[in-house]
């Protein structure tokens with residue numbers, strides 16, 4: 188069968204199509220159709236000719252087959268050093284083979300390639316730091332996912348994710364009304380405790396524009412309230428856009444290149460419309476990578492920079508602490524062993540390792556911060572990166588992958604893990620659920636609110652005083 | 655025969671070798687695409703240059719990268735192999751005599767003893783590199799016939815060179831010709847095979863260094879953190 192009803196080479200771009208695909212529970216029909224999906228070899232060859240350029244071809248060709256990348260990959264280590272998990276083997280037997288055969292590959296090859304691209308690599312880019320030739324398999328896997336997507340070979344959940352972005356410009360079905368409504372609701376809810384707190388929507392020329400991850404309005408609206416509280420405490424002139432507020436891009440995990448471009452442009456349009464001095468994103472590492480690190484390239488910005496300076500949340504927090512806009516009550520600092528989960532996306536792939544340690548310096552009583560090992564740029568993936576967390580079909584492999592982080596955390600002896608990245612946060616939550624090691628984990632926002640000294644004038648007025 | 659091999663054939667070898675290496679480098683740079691690679695080439699030049707240099711130097715300096723520090727044994731094999739491979743052909747006195755005769759140039763040379771030691775060390779490390787390929791499952795799975803062929807092409811001039819120098823079997827002339835032929839094959843193979851990493855190693859490392867320098871942490875003084 189060439190094209191299935193659900194599994195085909197056309198991305199989902201209508202609401203009906205999306206609902207129908209969602210209705211195919213667990214993707215049963217979808218994967219069944221995939222097992223017979225034909226490969227359009229000419230199209231694959233044409234894409235390879237056009238997009239697989241000297242960097243990738245060189246990487247594939249000069250790989251010395253030395254195996255030094257093996258130990259760098261947490262999936263190789265956690266899967267009992269299975270030789271088939273060696274990064275070089277994974278990429279050579281998929282993308283390498285596809286390039287050597289000039290796209291002349293069949294259904295079985297694509298099925299296997301899909302499995303490797305999404306369940307044997309989280310695109311954490313760690314191997315690239317350990318290869319003498321500087322061969323970055325994570326980047327190549329990102330590219331390979333794009334090739335798979337264009338041929339219809341993509342896990343069901345990610346086809347849905349791509350559809351969500353195409354339809355709602357968000358990774359979940361959150362409409363503009365839902366979003367603005369949530370902001371109003373959250374601002375209202377806080378009035379008793381934080382009189383005068385606002386979540387200004389579409390304010391032009393603000394100092395800061397805030398963007399987030401759709402899961403916040405959808406499942407964790409209190410996160411938006413926390414953002415507002417912290418901006419309220421620091422007295423920020425800030426705003427959120429009614430359109431272009433979603434900073435994540437599941438399409439990047441899915442390999443849906445055109446939708447990555449559209450998604451980024453949506454956020455950049457908001458920046459251009461509202462002209463904020465700076466933009467600050469949420470704690471999510473993936474969101475930062477999509478919109479700030481890779482986004483400028485999707486959007487065709489030659490200098491590789493977004494239209495306005497765009498901070499990761501930790502950069503804003505560090506600045507607020509450094510300048511005294513947020514003052515921490517020494518009595519409330521963390522006084523138990525605590526560790527930090529360095530996210531691949533904003534640490535290894537963006538360089539904020541020292542900035543987050545600066546933050547921990549403010550929040551943790553000296554002597555209580557314990558580093559994971561390895562850490563900073565060399566930290567292992569949380570176990571759920573690159574979309575791994577969200578794909579039902581690979582749940583078993585994902586749970587196995589979580590063992591790496593579990594053991595790293597256990598080795599610190601800490602019961603508290605600070606994990607700003609949403610994806611890492613989810614992985615750590617799941618590993619506690621799966622392996623019950625008795626840990627707690629937290630974003631930065633709730634910790635900051637708990638520890639900050641609240642300026643007198645922001646406190647709710649006592650009833651007696653009012654009389 | 656000797657005249658031909660060290661005359662026109664050598665000229666041709668050098669032309670193919672240098673021409674091929676330059677062509678590889680040009681092909682590489684021309685194939686870079688700022689949008690596909692997602693690296694703003696031509697912008698943020700200070701970060702790019704710093705990143706590129708850091709990326710190359712740390713892999714050349716002894717134990718300069720975390721990977722080398724974690725694998726000291728392999729590091730020693732690898733460096734002994736490459737140092738012998740690069741230094742001996744260039745600084746050997748016998749080669750420089752030919753250079754002087756044929757092209758009228760000559761470089762500094764080291765004593766034949768040093769050359770012997772370096773060549774033998776290089777061959778010994780080659781043996782261990784091969785054994786490692788066979789012994790370790792994570793390397794075995796990657797290894798193909800082509801890898802062994804390249805090791806053979808790269809070591810053959812050294813094997814024949816030593817046999818020639820010590821006149822094994824008394825047949826100096828035979829080993830000399832074999833040495834020159836295998837040497838020329840080796841040089842010609844560079845641009846056409848994976849041995850092109852002689853130049854592409856630098857290109858690839860510089861590119862990744864620019865990637866990290868320009869967009870992955872360079873501006874925070876991090877990036878490829880070793």
Ligand code: SF4
Nearest residue numbers: 250251253254256318
């Ligand atoms: S470390 Fe690099 S050169 Fe060695 S096998 Fe891995 S990818 Fe290839």
Ligand code: SF4
Nearest residue numbers: 260308311312314325
């Ligand atoms: S990018 Fe990460 S998960 Fe993927 S092969 Fe490399 S080290 Fe393994």
